[in-house]
Amino acid sequence: MDQRIAPNQAAHRYCSPESALDVRTRDRLGQADVVWLAGSAAQATQQPDLSCVIAGVRLRNPFVLASGILGNDAALLERCGEAGAGAVTSKSCGPTPRRGHPNPTVLDWGPGLLNAVGLPNPGARAQAEMLRSARVRLQPLGSVLVASIFADTVANFAEVAGIICEAGPDLLELNISCPNVAHEFGQPFAASATDAAAVTEAVKRVATCPVIVKLAPNVPDIGQIARAVEAGGADAICAVNTMPGMAIDVFSGRPILANRSGGISGPPLKAIAVRAVYEITAAVDLPVIGTGGVTCGLDAAEMIMAGATAVGLGTAVYYRGTEVFGQVEAELREFMVGQGYRNLAEMRGIAHE
């Protein structure tokens, strides 16, 4: 039988009450009238199974540290593994070392973050060393390592992929969607089905592990881009990267970020990301890591109901610390028990029905 739960009660139950984030989440959900939650508490007889499989790689739970959130350090990735992350994604790395953009690079504008960090990284060779160390630290914890890469050309993408695969990551993620380097690199590869497929094909020729392609939210038809990368050989999709945005200091009349514009992340991105995941999973059969604005267990359930196989956490780590992984897992588990879901497959994609 269906249960009707007032959204503010639901958020209160599935988010720890003491964090500032939870106040935001309650306020946010409280703006709606009611939400309908399927199932019955009576159906729950045992702990739900939260494991999932991305391109043949098993994750103990669906929560994945999103790329770029914690810098580029093996110890920080390890901390997320210790906190319970199913997988951790390294900061995107390119062919050669980059300093990134000057400060200010990140702004907490209230509802979410705006960033234009500019892809600082030590270059592919040094990154491969860091990833080797991260892999050794993460393996005993049962956390999967995803290595993220970017490049300015298709050929350089393939070159970086070859170097990074030598470090033995479980999965390789192609960041073809960073919105903050357009003045250097031109429009992101993710803006064009042809370009997105070309990068995917070139990397697939050299990659020794499954390849995830990370898409941009600001395209007219994300299903078309998803079909193109599927045709190019992608094993999975991550959706989405940040959404371009800008903030202006009205007293100086100047944009706040040194790069002028940046990428919006956190709660304002969630509805955009949920829709993107829904459109992609309607268009292709690939597993999707639903990323964008997920900050609590209910958000994760929503992403999975849109069709996601796993769920990325980025800005939520800024709000709730690395402990967010264990907390969100507990919140999702409690929701599933309450609603009678025994595993993620029973929830996955039900919004399509």
Ligand SMILES: Cc1cc2nc3c(=O)[nH]c(=O)nc-3n(C[C@H](O)[C@H](O)[C@H](O)COP(=O)(O)O)c2cc1C
């Ligand atoms: C400070 C910051 C740096 C980021 N750096 C990267 C990056 O290097 N590569 C990448 O693919 N995405 C990067 N992202 C995007 C995130 O991985 C994620 O797609 C986005 O923030 C949306 O998820 P969220 O709302 O959970 O944060 C970055 C985001 C932030 C906030």
